[in-house]
Amino acid sequence: MFKRDTYMERRRKLREAVGEGLILICGNDESPMSYADNCYPFTQDSTFLYFYGIDRAGLFGVIDLDNNKEYIFGTDFTIDDTVWMGPLSFLREEAKKCGIEETGEISDLTALLSEAKSQGRRIHYTSQYRHLNIINLSKWLNLGVDEVNENISEELTYAVVNLRNVKTQEEIAELERATNVTREMHLAAMKYAKPGMKEHEVAAKVAEAAKKFNATHSFFTICTRNGQTLHNHNHSNTLQEGDLLLLDCGARLDNGYCGDMTSTMPVSGKFTEKQGDIYSLLMEMYDSAEAVLKAGITFKEVHLKVCRTLAAGMVDRGLMVGDIDEIVASGAHALFMPHGLGHMIGMDVHDMENFGEKIVGYNGEEKSTQFGLKSLRLGRELEVGFAFTVEPGIYFIPELIAKWKKDGTNAEFLNFDRIEEYLDFGGMRHEGDYIITEDGYRRLGDRMPKYIDEIEEVRREAFTN
Amino acid sequence: MFKRDTYMERRRKLREAVGEGLILICGNDESPMSYADNCYPFTQDSTFLYFYGIDRAGLFGVIDLDNNKEYIFGTDFTIDDTVWMGPLSFLREEAKKCGIEETGEISDLTALLSEAKSQGRRIHYTSQYRHLNIINLSKWLNLGVDEVNENISEELTYAVVNLRNVKTQEEIAELERATNVTREMHLAAMKYAKPGMKEHEVAAKVAEAAKKFNATHSFFTICTRNGQTLHNHNHSNTLQEGDLLLLDCGARLDNGYCGDMTSTMPVSGKFTEKQGDIYSLLMEMYDSAEAVLKAGITFKEVHLKVCRTLAAGMVDRGLMVGDIDEIVASGAHALFMPHGLGHMIGMDVHDMENFGEKIVGYNGEEKSTQFGLKSLRLGRELEVGFAFTVEPGIYFIPELIAKWKKDGTNAEFLNFDRIEEYLDFGGMRHEGDYIITEDGYRRLGDRMPKYIDEIEEVRREAFTN
CATH class of the missing domain: 3.40.350.10 (Creatinase/prolidase N-terminal domain)
Structure with a gap:
């Protein structure tokens, strides 16, 4: 209090x-x-x-x-x-x-x-x-x-x-604390997960890490080898060599303030070349968001910037074809990232979502109905003191790929032959919590392992204990 | 399924x-x-x-x-x-x-x-x-x-x-599994809790143990140095040398079957003489319940048997005075055990409590309104296949003692001078899950540490790791 x-x-x-x-x-x-x-x-x-x-x-x-x-x-x-x-x-x-x-x-x-x-x-x-x-x-x-x-x-x-x-300094301090407990939850999983474990064994470590700080969960923990399923609440699979483990979880402090972070880690300890290649695109997307974050920009612009980075990367890799702006205007890239770049965060993990996205995320304006954009919870202009998440992802969802191929959806921009080489790839996401400051922005909490070498370094602990 | x-x-x-x-x-x-x-x-x-x-x-x-x-x-x-x-x-x-x-x-x-x-x-x-x-x-x-x-x-x-x-054999097997996960939750705490830890650090271990088996909690875990508060949901205190830690928790399997057990452990590893003395009375109460459990007896009779054991022990120790039957008829012993001896268990931890205790616990008969008995959730005749808990407890609740002393409640049976020597004692409870069989009864799950020497033996592990 x-x-x-x-x-x-x-x-x-x-x-x-x-x-x-x-x-x-x-x-x-x-x-x-x-x-x-x-x-x-x-x-x-x-x-x-x-x-x-x-x-x-x-x-x-x-x-x-x-x-x-x-x-x-x-x-x-x-x-x-x-x-x-x-x-x-x-x-x-x-x-x-x-x-x-x-x-x-x-x-x-x-x-x-x-x-x-x-x-x-x-x-x-x-x-x-x-x-x-x-x-x-x-x-x-x-x-x-x-x-x-x-x-x-x-x-x-x-x-x-x-x-x-608009979060005050005392609120930002609490959000920072929630983010740091959330970080401990992620580090606990990174230092523990190994091939042969059940997903719920890792989720158990995450639960313990939160409870150690007398925190609860700001939402149901996603801890899955099937990261391509966006809200996967199943924890019953066994982690296999070569899998990616996607962990999306957050602490809720006893005063209500929430953290929300996602990390993606290689179950075997090291990313394969194919995984590393897509992960490096994910990091390009992430960094392209940070590059434009500041008061005055709309979050929809930030989202679209990230979508352009995604589309460009997919064109480079031969999974998409065509003009980047045309791709993003069509929404074809949303095959790989059907969700929005982020949402407000505070004493709710999607802050004030109970009041409706139109008021909270769009300041009363109508939201797009295009696949992908319709799932962007935050589109409005950012102001100093706004707290929100940044969470780009790249997914290969077999059911969605099959449906778009069958229906010919955005077919002119998609190279399905190449895409189908990734049908068993799964999905990846990285998420951090941000505050808009007078100077630009600040990522909340202590440094999270984010780039490939940082993640692989922490993962080594799981194999040396 | x-x-x-x-x-x-x-x-x-x-x-x-x-x-x-x-x-x-x-x-x-x-x-x-x-x-x-x-x-x-x-x-x-x-x-x-x-x-x-x-x-x-x-x-x-x-x-x-x-x-x-x-x-x-x-x-x-x-x-x-x-x-x-x-x-x-x-x-x-x-x-x-x-x-x-x-x-x-x-x-x-x-x-x-x-x-x-x-x-x-x-x-x-x-x-x-x-x-x-x-x-x-x-x-x-x-x-x-x-x-x-x-x-x-x-x-x-x-x-x-x-x-x-009436639980079938396939249901009893699931209840047994739930009880064994619950047992693992208790053993995890017993092997971990030490002076200087927060209650929520122990609760974190308990949460991890449940989640490891892909189980959730059948109810909010009670993990407290203030066991005299019956439904204490606070986990923020620091465990002190000389404390008793009361842990009441249960697993809920993904098919719904629940476990529910309580144990009381000395934070320092060994019970003090005073704690051991009251704990041995608790075990007498527990064993006096087991001695009469069988089909045909009402659970209210079992409860009252345990109350007589409690009253006799309190008279022996000079905390109560008078005739045992008169004490139990008056309800004076309920100062030390205000709750009932147990409840049905199944796919709800208080099985079917949503239908009301009158139907489930009393087969349509009215329940007593006397303090203590009014909190007995199960009073009806036991039948083969019934599953339920047995959970005697002994508590010294300062607020309740002060109120009864002030109001003169059951004063003729109570020696408040002696009772007040226990004002900082706290509370203890032991709880197991049972099934009525053709031959009598069976406690579900593998053997739980119950007697003083058994508990102290498991506790040693907390101090050798």
């Missing part, structure tokens, strides 16, 4: 931006896994965490703009809770830590909402992704469950996004 | 038990952590897993008893899903593996439900714990969200519970 003034200042700016009505910020409740009392690890809503810093289930913040009052509502603890959960602080004490004096029960909240509604005052809330809160708002605001997310406040959403998009 | 006939036979028995109408079995969907696309690890509903064995999100099983038809409904995959999630089997193929020929989209399901409703036929479903399914059923059956769990089918619930309560 930051100091009290931080939260008070954030809420002051929010009040100023929204103006009038009543702001309702819904915290998360516990999320049942297989029955009501067996829950997933509690994850607080990041907007609630941003404005109040309280990591506790079932709370709701209200800012009454018209009467200049602030409240936190929730259920308080009893002696029974102490027996099961240990000494607990009362809601009133927690609220004081973020500068809120008024607390109440959920019945007080519903009474306040009813009164505001009867006075015809606007109740501002943002898009809800937890079904319990959809049910709650449906009851409290007398809306159908499908109407809850149709009546969100755009003013409030933009106000929150504009505040959270 | 078991073989096809297993699922077909389970559903045949279910059809026979319920008779007429239409049975709707809701699978789980993904559960959003911080936005719709960032989900907790998927956990399938265990009843869906029991009857269909398909570990995939967003599915619904229907058994039309009146027309003798069976279906599975859900959304099928597209080529886009292949890019992101890899080669996937179609729902039709998955359904065939459990003997279902008819599959359809969600729109087919809602049409079927509407038709059945308009014909005045009974739609049987059980209690829902996932809020998305509450919303789904509310829409599909035209009920208010609060009405969904008021209209459950008791016939279906009892039919499912009566089937799932």
